[in-house]
Amino acid sequence: MIERWRQAARWLGAYLVTFTQTQLVITLISLPILVAWGLGYSLMSLVGNLLFSPVLTLFLVLSSLLLATQLVGIPNAWLAALLNYLTAGWDWILNHGSPYWLLECAQPHALVLIAIPFVVYGVLRHRWISTPSRRLMALCSMLVMCYGIFYAQRWYNGKGPLARCLDAKFSVIKLVNTNALIVIDRGYFARKKSIEKAISYEVRPWLAKQFGSVHIKELRITNVGYGGLKAAAYLCAILPVEALWLPFFKKKLSKSAWRAFFEMKRVVAVKKIRLVRYNDHKSVRACAKGRPSKTH
Numbered sequence: 001m002i003e004r005w006r007q008a009a010r011w012l013g014a015y016l017v018t019f020t021q022t023q024l025v026i027t028l029i030s031l032p033i034l035v036a037w038g039l040g041y042s043l044m045s046l047v048g049n050l051l052f053s054p055v056l057t058l059f060l061v062l063s064s065l066l067l068a069t070q071l072v073g074i075p076n077a078w079l080a081a082l083l084n085y086l087t088a089g090w091d092w093i094l095n096h097g098s099p100y101w102l103l104e105c106a107q108p109h110a111l112v113l114i115a116i117p118f119v120v121y122g123v124l125r126h127r128w129i130s131t132p133s134r135r136l137m138a139l140c141s142m143l144v145m146c147y148g149i150f151y152a153q154r155w156y157n158g159k160g161p162l163a164r165c166l167d168a169k170f171s172v173i174k175l176v177n178t179n180a181l182i183v184i185d186r187g188y189f190a191r192k193k194s195i196e197k198a199i200s201y202e203v204r205p206w207l208a209k210q211f212g213s214v215h216i217k218e219l220r221i222t223n224v225g226y227g228g229l230k231a232a233a234y235l236c237a238i239l240p241v242e243a244l245w246l247p248f249f250k251k252k253l254s255k256s257a258w259r260a261f262f263e264m265k266r267v268v269a270v271k272k273i274r275l276v277r278y279n280d281h282k283s284v285r286a287c288a289k290g291r292p293s294k295t296h
Helices: 002-037 045-072 077-094 110-125 132-158 195-211 226-238 255-271 282-291
Strands: 163-167 169-175 180-183 215-221 239-247 274-277
Touching: 002 110, 002 132, 045 077, 077 180, 110 132, 132 195, 132 255, 163 195, 195 226, 195 282, 215 226, 226 239, 226 255, 239 255
Parallel strands: 180 215, 215 239, 239 274
Antiparallel strands: 163 169, 169 180
């Protein structure tokens, strides 16, 4: 009995070492692609892949058995119940995920990104790195080195101009000696058909490439309309935002804009984001230039 436990422990240890080594290789190979696209890497990916691989296998087995029993007419209510419980539990765990787990990196020169996979291949083929423990040490060292390069690139970008523009109507001001940003929308999202796609595939990747993981100290919407309100709600939902600046408005809004306004207020309340309203022209001009007003 004791010998069986020892064999099980040795098998589990070998499995964990192999899994960790494979995960590190996949992470290092995928990093250049993620950074070049402005996408983030989840800090929980190692744990998630380790825990959900058996769950995914069990899900596929139950699904296949359910399909087979349904085809031949065998009673399968208990299989359907097990599959429903497994799916509900999986969905419950996934809903506890957080956007704060994503680590986004500033983009270095393209040659640096291209060199990473070749260096990984050279390290794994080196004759001295022939044991699992040495491979793990080498891969962990490479991962730390890569994130060091990305951090240095973010620091270097921070030494450049503090104000940067994605578009004539969308600009960002980086606060000195911090990674906090002031994001200003002057009607950029009013021209977009899909606000979510514009933020996910244009704005957020651009911010990641420029500044890495960002913290928005102030999100300022100067053009009140459906696009700006919808964008404010979505940005507050997916990014860390401290304060939302929104001017008082007298113009008549459409029904869709009012829905976006109340959705924005709901998100702001749930996320406990400070909502700053202003109505004087001085505040509008100060907000457009990136300066705080007296109503702050």
